[in-house]
Amino acid sequence: MEKPYVAGIDIGGQTTKMGIVDARGTVLTQTTIRTDTHSNVNDYITDLCDALTRMALEVGGIEKIRGIGVGAPNGNYYTGSIEMAVNLVWSGNHTIPFAKLMFEKIGIPVALTNDANAAAVGEMTYGAARGMKNFIMITLGTGVGSGIVINGEVVYGHDGFAGELGHTTSVRNNGRQCNCGRTGCLETYTSAIGVGRTAREWLEFSCDKSLLRDLKETITSRDVYEAAVQGDELAKKIFEFTGKKLGESFADFVAFSAPEAIVLFGGLAKAGDLILKPIEESMNANLLNMWKNKIKLVFSQLKESDAAILGASALAWELK
Amino acid sequence: MEKPYVAGIDIGGQTTKMGIVDARGTVLTQTTIRTDTHSNVNDYITDLCDALTRMALEVGGIEKIRGIGVGAPNGNYYTGSIEMAVNLVWSGNHTIPFAKLMFEKIGIPVALTNDANAAAVGEMTYGAARGMKNFIMITLGTGVGSGIVINGEVVYGHDGFAGELGHTTSVRNNGRQCNCGRTGCLETYTSAIGVGRTAREWLEFSCDKSLLRDLKETITSRDVYEAAVQGDELAKKIFEFTGKKLGESFADFVAFSAPEAIVLFGGLAKAGDLILKPIEESMNANLLNMWKNKIKLVFSQLKESDAAILGASALAWELK
Numbered sequence: 001m002e003k004p005y006v007a008g009i010d011i012g013g014q015t016t017k018m019g020i021v022d023a024r025g026t027v028l029t030q031t032t033i034r035t036d037t038h039s040n041v042n043d044y045i046t047d048l049c050d051a052l053t054r055m056a057l058e059v060g061g062i063e064k065i066r067g068i069g070v071g072a073p074n075g076n077y078y079t080g081s082i083e084m085a086v087n088l089v090w091s092g093n094h095t096i097p098f099a100k101l102m103f104e105k106i107g108i109p110v111a112l113t114n115d116a117n118a119a120a121v122g123e124m125t126y127g128a129a130r131g132m133k134n135f136i137m138i139t140l141g142t143g144v145g146s147g148i149v150i151n152g153e154v155v156y157g158h159d160g161f162a163g164e165l166g167h168t169t170s171v172r173n174n175g176r177q178c179n180c181g182r183t184g185c186l187e188t189y190t191s192a193i194g195v196g197r198t199a200r201e202w203l204e205f206s207c208d209k210s211l212l213r214d215l216k217e218t219i220t221s222r223d224v225y226e227a228a229v230q231g232d233e234l235a236k237k238i239f240e241f242t243g244k245k246l247g248e249s250f251a252d253f254v255a256f257s258a259p260e261a262i263v264l265f266g267g268l269a270k271a272g273d274l275i276l277k278p279i280e281e282s283m284n285a286n287l288l289n290m291w292k293n294k295i296k297l298v299f300s301q302l303k304e305s306d307a308a309i310l311g312a313s314a315l316a317w318e319l320k
Numbered sequence: 321m322e323k324p325y326v327a328g329i330d331i332g333g334q335t336t337k338m339g340i341v342d343a344r345g346t347v348l349t350q351t352t353i354r355t356d357t358h359s360n361v362n363d364y365i366t367d368l369c370d371a372l373t374r375m376a377l378e379v380g381g382i383e384k385i386r387g388i389g390v391g392a393p394n395g396n397y398y399t400g401s402i403e404m405a406v407n408l409v410w411s412g413n414h415t416i417p418f419a420k421l422m423f424e425k426i427g428i429p430v431a432l433t434n435d436a437n438a439a440a441v442g443e444m445t446y447g448a449a450r451g452m453k454n455f456i457m458i459t460l461g462t463g464v465g466s467g468i469v470i471n472g473e474v475v476y477g478h479d480g481f482a483g484e485l486g487h488t489t490s491v492r493n494n495g496r497q498c499n500c501g502r503t504g505c506l507e508t509y510t511s512a513i514g515v516g517r518t519a520r521e522w523l524e525f526s527c528d529k530s531l532l533r534d535l536k537e538t539i540t541s542r543d544v545y546e547a548a549v550q551g552d553e554l555a556k557k558i559f560e561f562t563g564k565k566l567g568e569s570f571a572d573f574v575a576f577s578a579p580e581a582i583v584l585f586g587g588l589a590k591a592g593d594l595i596l597k598p599i600e601e602s603m604n605a606n607l608l609n610m611w612k613n614k615i616k617l618v619f620s621q622l623k624e625s626d627a628a629i630l631g632a633s634a635l636a637w638e639l640k
Contacts, residue, residue, distance in 0.1 A: 134478040148576065150475055157470070157578025158454040159614075167608055168572040172492060180608055252488040256468065256576050258477025288487055288500055294479075 003066035005059055007052060007108075008313025010115065011035055011072040013087035018052060019309035020059050023317075025126030027306045029058045041090040041101065049106045068110045069315030070098065071118030071308060076160035080112050111315040115139070115308065117154050117163060119265055119300075120147025121318070122311030128263050128301040135261045136253055138165065138246075140268035144187040144194075150257055165253060166191070170245050189245045192267050195221035198238050210234035225271050239271060240278045247282025254283075254291055261296035265307065269299050323386035325379055327372060327428075328633025330435065331355055331392040333407040338372055339629035340379050343637075345446030347626045349378045361410040361421065369426045388430045389635030390418065391438030391628060396480035400432050431635040435459070435628065437474050437483060439585055439620075440467025441638070442631030448583050448621040455581045456573055458485065458566075460588035464507040464514075470577055485573060486511070490565050509565045512587050515541035518558050530554035545591045559591060560598045567602025574603075574611055581616035585627065589619050 005028065009018045012035060019030030033051050038044040056062040074085040080099025085091040099110040113121075120137035123129040129137070133152040139145040144166030148155040155162045166187035167180055175184020176197065188194050199212055199219045211227040212219055212235060227235035250262055268275055276297060284292050302310050325348065329338040332355060339350030353371050358364040376382040393405040400419025405411040419430040433441075440457035443449040449457070453472040459465040464486030468475040475482045486507035487500055495504020496517065508514050519532055519539045531547040532539055532555060547555035570582055588595055596617060604612050622630050 150470055150477070151473065153471065155470055155577055158580040159578050159610075161610060162576065162578035164575040164578075164608060168575050169568065169606070170492075172490075172568065182606065182608070248489065248492065252572070253576070255484040255488050256482065256573070257475055258479050258482035258484075260478040286489070286502065288484060288502070290479075290481060 003064055005064050005066065006313045006316035007056075007065050007068045008118075008309040008311065008316070009048070009052075009068060009070045010118070010308035010312050011070065011082075011088065013073075016048065017309055018048070018055065019306070019313065020056060020065065021310060021313040025302075025310055027309055029055055030306075030309055031055050036089050039089055041096050041098075044090050045098075045101050045105055049102065052106065062106070062108070065108055067316030067319040068102065068106070068108050069118065069121075069312040069319075070102070070110060070112040071115040071312040071315075072098065072112060073114060074161075075112045075114045075117075077111070077113040077117065077154070077156045078160040080110065082112070109316075109319045111319050113154070113156070113315060114145070115311070116145030117147040117156070118311035118315060119145075119307065120149050120154055120263075120311075121314040122302060122307060123263050123265070123300060124149060124152075125314035125317065126302060126310055128298045129261065132260050134257065134259045135263055136165070136250075136257065136259050137263045137265065138250075140190065140192070140264060140266035142192055144191050148257060149259075165249070168249060168252070170249055186245065186249050190242050190268070192221040195224055195238060195242055195268065198241060199224055199235075202234060202238065206234070208234050221268055225274070228271070228274050236274070239274045242268070243275050243278025243280075244282040246275075247279045247284075248286050250279065250283045250295075250297075251286035254287060254295055258291070259295065261298055263298055263300060265300035265302075272299075323384055325384050325386065326633045326636035327376075327385050327388045328438075328629040328631065328636070329368070329372075329388065329390045330438070330628035330632050331390065331402075331408065333393075336368065337629055338368070338375065339626070339633065340376060340385065341630060341633040345622075345630055347629055349375055350626075350629055351375050356409050359409055361416050361418075364410050365418075365421050365425055369422065372426065382426070382428070385428055387636030387639040388422065388426070388428050389438065389441075389632040389639075390422070390430060390432040391435040391632040391635075392418065392432060393434060394481075395432045395434045395437075397431070397433040397437065397474070397476045398480040400430065402432070429636075429639045431639050433474070433476075433635060434465070435631070436465030437467040437476070438631035438635055439465075439627065440469050440474055440583075440631075441634040442622060442627060443583050443585070443620060444469060444472075445634035445637065446622060446630055448618045449581065452580050454577065454579045455583055456485070456570075456577065456579050457583045457585065458570075460510065460512070460584060460586035462512055464511045468577060469579075485569070488569060488572070490569055506565065506569050510562050510588070512541040515544055515558060515562055515588065518561060519544055519555075522554060522558065526554070528554050541588055545594070548591070548594050556594070559594045562588070563595050563598025563600075564602040566595075567599045567604075568606050570599065570603045570615075570617075571606035574607060574615055578611070579615065581618055583618055583620060585620035585622075592619075 137147040146165035170186040171184035176188035178185040457467040466485035490506040491504035496508035498505040
């Protein structure tokens with residue numbers, strides 16, 4: 001094969017990760033650049049293409065790269081644009097025709113979507129969803145993202161922004177305030193930040209002894225995990241509550257697209273059975289009878305350090 | 321064209337409607353048979369094929385029919401089976417390989433799905449969703465059904481049963497008991513029966529004067545509509561409540577598939593602005609900012625008496 005590799009680029013607010021990947025999903029080489037040191041997108045893209053070209057020398061040069069996949073906040077697959085991504089200094093309130101700018105600079109086809117959709121394609125190409133045509137990817141990180149695959153294709157919707165399941169409603173009345181301006185979003189309960197909020201709320205309103213009590217102000221989902229592993233009852237209850245919320249929402253997602261599986265990725269997914277068991281129980285309790293105990297619930301099979309690059313790179317294999 | 325027509329068959333618990341349709345969506349001829357007079361499915365299919373063959377004589381004979389589309393409760397598009405449809409006497413707890421049985425009898429290809437999915441295909445082929453690739457059909461009848469179209473194709477999911485949006489959760493805690501065994505399903509609030517339940521509940525717990533008060537035991541959504549048209553305040557509030565519930569759920573559906581439009585069909589949709597305005601307000605209040613005032617909310621454009629036949633018939637054009 002003349003062009004045996006693809007490149008994957010994952011754009012975060014501070015750091016951009018990139019790597020070169022072969023058809024088996026091996027990350028052959030990877031590097032990072034800063035995202036936030038350029039206020040002008042053209043300067044950023046120059047930096048990005050320079051770094052990519054340098055990195056490509058390790059695998060025989062940039063001409064070995066068949067395509068580039070980019071995962072970016074507010075990435076629109078249809079237009080190849082990054083639309084008003086407030087966390088990216090060079091986007092802000094603007095729409096950046098990112099794929100076009102990058103293609104003009106480097107001469108290799110570029111596909112772009114948001115990070116959760118990229119994760120779904122990565123899982124389908126190299127990970128836990130290989131061979132699956134219908135599944136839902138849920139990324140449990142700072143926020144809750146999702147990538148929905150139906151008939152083997154990511155659902156982008158009419159405008160390119162489908163799959164915002166973190167902003168479906170978990171609590172209808174008096175729900176927690178969300179950054180998006182709404183209240184009660186699933187994300188406010190089940191993201192890493194949501195789990196921290198639960199912990200602080202519960203510590204305030206209960207007197208139970210807990211390892212978490214000393215950490216009160218700075219508590220993170222990792223602290224809750226570590227306490228739970230040590231047998232802390234409050235921490236275990238926080239996972240049960242978080243899993244219950246996820247399971248309730250998952251049951252509604254299943255009613256929508258009847259997936260074969262729901263694939264979990266991200267920090268919270270590392271809690272293993274502590275989070276999986278309560279999700280499973282709650283999901284099955286809330287599913288219609290025909291789906292009870294039939295929907296697989298699995299963790300991502302991609303190594304965390306490679307997952308963002310793999311996900312983005314997988315998009316590039318689909319470029320025509 | 322040698323075979324210029326398709327047949328559409330809509331199987332209900334008591335009555336089966338069928339008709340022959342041309343490519344413009346004109347129902348050239350139609351008839352009905354009883355569904356519930358045969359306990360054996362083979363007898364029913366014999367009756368059905370006889371009626372269809374007789375009817376076809378009016379358009380030049382059965383050889384003018386290119387394909388047959390069937391809308392049936394629990395119809396599985398992938399397998400062509402009707403699976404445990406308790407409302408059909410000849411199905412009950414059994415799985416009936418309906419498309420296969422009918423094809424063996426009549427020699428014309430048969431496609432089968434449930435009635436809400438058929439309605440979605442009908443709307444896409446002949447109605448309000450012509451030209452749309454991404455929309456959600458909501459049927460507001462005795463129950464609440466849905467057909468989801470993504471990239472121009474109905475979503476059937478992994479098992480053939482995707483699109484049960486009437487059984488997503490509208491009220492998470494202390495919700496109304498649903499026939500499906502769960503509580504709080506959207507259907508329990510917004511189906512014709514749900515609207516009747518709301519009316520009876522509200523009449524019981526309020527002393528407000530209302531035209532509905534005399535009808536208390538037998539009240540239907542049609543009664544609520546007629547009272548609302550006459551200016552009855554309670555009846556108008558019932559529509560506002562029903563619309564609010566639908567709008568809240570629609571906002572979550574949009575977060576899933578980012579459709580261009582939501583298309584409403586069924587008895588309740590006839591209430592026009594009485595139901596449309598509160599749905600619109602509630603949906604926009606609950607949508608993420610990027611979707612506010614951008615999702616079309618439209619009524620079916622198919623004549624009610626023809627809609628079920630048209631929907632089923634539209635499936636047949638897609639037969640390979």
